[in-house]
Amino acid sequence: MNQLFNFFLLAIAIVLLIPIIVLWVECFAAVLPERQRLKETPSERPTIAVLVPAHDEAAGIDVTLKTLLPQLTKQDRLVVVADNCSDETASVAQAAGAVVIERHDSERRGKGYALDFGLKFLASEPPEVVVVVDADCLVAEGSIENIAWLAAVKQRPVQASYLLTQPPNPSPASAVSLLAFTVKNLVRPVGLAQLGLPCLLTGTGMAFPWSVIQQVSLASGNLVEDMQLSLDLLIAGYPTIFCAEADVTGALPQDRKAATSQRTRWEHGHLKTLLKQVPRLLKAWIDQKRFALLAIALDLCIPPLSLLVMLWCMATIAAIAFSLTVQMYAPLLLLMVEGLLILVAITAAWAKFTRHQLPLSTLLAVPLYVLWKVPLYIAFWVKPQTKWVRTERDLAKSQEL
Structure with missing residues (x-):
């Protein structure tokens, strides 16, 4: 019986080792000196259409x-899609100078x-590049041209750096959430x-590129449509x-209910995508023999x-109790190494990318943040979120932005 439980704990440790090593490799690569890239001379600026989906x-x-x-420029277009709005989104956007189209469909x-x-609106006069920006974000000067030019030259999708701003007086949970968001959206992509x-x-x-975005269907209520879109395009x-x-x-929600709603949508969608799409990516890797497919899987x-x-933490606690009882240490030793890899990865990411915004004490709040997220993960197994729900905005913050 002891051997069986030892094998079970070792199997859990090995399964956890895969994402932990990948996380460590990505974070380690991100803190290395930036590798030299060939500078390309910008070609003629492509025609651009910026799509801004907006709901209330x-x-x-x-x-x-x-x-x-x-x-x-004059050859570009800014199009706001006022989607199932019950407020003045359309009139405000039109007054600001955008072309506004309205969609009303309570089912989809x-x-x-x-x-x-x-x-579909753009199809009658398609641009060379389509840029998508959420209605609650700020775009730094020159960013639209940078990503549009790169998309046109490479004929591939391009993702800008997307980060959240720190609230004036962030709670420990908000600070850790900001660190986790930065690791996911900046450190790992770098x-x-x-x-x-x-x-x-x-x-x-x-x-x-217009020719690329036409290759896939976007019409879905997927909780993480961006993640699904990138996988479809990759394949x-x-x-x-x-x-x-x-x-x-963008702004990190300060209201606890809004923050929980946002994290629930993101993380339930992420977990569903993980469970469903990793096997699909592995199959595509075997069929196409492209390493990029394995890397993203x-x-x-x-x-x-x-x-x-x-x-x-759960696996380590179980391994400690088991080791103290029967003096079998292999699972515990492997888990200790994994814990060290996590600590090194997150500390290195903090040191290079967020130490000027977040104090080192932020790392000490991680246990509290994990406890705050427990109900969210329990809900995934009991009653996972299946429908898209808009995150309520912080009005004061929106006005500051």
């Missing part, structure tokens, strides 16, 4: 549009349907780029390029950081 965003969309309009709700509606590998799309600040032969020179920022195997730490 009247309170803050004008600020987003004001960061976009100065980056566009979600960002994917809004984007599909926008693409690491993959350093290794010459593609990344996943992160939802806003995305650029697509079709169009891996995503990360562009660290383009910056898009392994990247996708990394669960949300808090869940990874939670699973490691």
